[in-house]
Amino acid sequence: MRHDSTPPPAQRTRRTEGTRVRGRAERVVSAVLTATHEELGRVGYGALRIEDVAARSGVNKTTIYRRWPTKAELVAASMRAAAEEEEFLDTGTLRGDLLTVVMRTVRTCQTPTGRGIVRMMQMERADPEVEALSRILRDQRRRRNTALLERGIARGELPAGVNTELIIDLIFGGIYTRLIHRGEDVSEDYAAAAIDTVIAGACAGAARLSNESQQQK
């Protein structure tokens, strides 16, 4: 019986190889995208060379080109992958979610790669491909942040009718200006006070905007 339940050698080999190949392909993609992210932080967008990504990831240049025919596609894929890693988040409270998101960014900006990517986005923003990359990240983050706030409204932590875009601008704009544009430290207490101030102001009813003003935005 034990002997019968064992698949014949050919089938077993095929199945094993299938798993191995899929696993290897995923590892290659992950290695290339991580290397791209690191190179981007190191030299920026204009100076990024596929050769250096190949050397850093240990993946052949032609393999990289086959999957991502242009530098713009490769870098966009690496940005999406980095942003997706932080997509799923639910601490149970709006304050907890916002604080987690903010402190994650604070820690990212303390790494050389994170600092380099921020620098790249500012210094090379005249490059339309860099602007397109910034838009990918911005849209991804805005969707995530809007979802967090809507969950907070559903739980009654924010009043219905609050302008979510305004709340996002105040909390993230306020903290990131300090962190990124002025290069100053943001402690967890500081971030919490910022979040609490904006939530308290919104709960006092000050973050509503007329439809007219919303259309104007």
Place this chain on the structure above:
Amino acid sequence: MRHDSTPPPAQRTRRTEGTRVRGRAERVVSAVLTATHEELGRVGYGALRIEDVAARSGVNKTTIYRRWPTKAELVAASMRAAAEEEEFLDTGTLRGDLLTVVMRTVRTCQTPTGRGIVRMMQMERADPEVEALSRILRDQRRRRNTALLERGIARGELPAGVNTELIIDLIFGGIYTRLIHRGEDVSEDYAAAAIDTVIAGACAGAARLSNESQQQK
């Protein structure tokens, strides 16, 4: 008598010339600083040439060099002059003061020179002289904004013990991120809702930070 009170021709001429010379010197300084500001907005810091400032202002290059021996000194003087123009402000209420400051910046950022200077500060921030310029502007604005908030605390519009730096980060960081880094419009209603939300949150007591956290900043 009328004849006696009239100064003798020589004295009169000297005094008139004195006035004329001082007036002319001021006009020269103002023309050069304005031209510098405009050139900075047009080409940025690295590419700015004293020759072009001379041509735009109609002032001789050697006259410019005599007063401002280096490009860094000339540009710093032009930044200070532009910032000083908006130093004095008192609408009588904190909300009015903040809204005036914000909407002034919104309008400045809509001019080609304003947009160019913002672009220069981002794209050339790796240049230590540009970083020094940004610091001049930042310090000047922070002093002005802190003074506005302290007047608001004195008038009872904000609770004592509020962290003024946090309030400044939230209001200005929030609005300027939208305006400058995302290039989106900021309507007066939007700015007012942002200011009201942060003031309401601060009045609810959420913008206090322990001494420890303040020291950490």
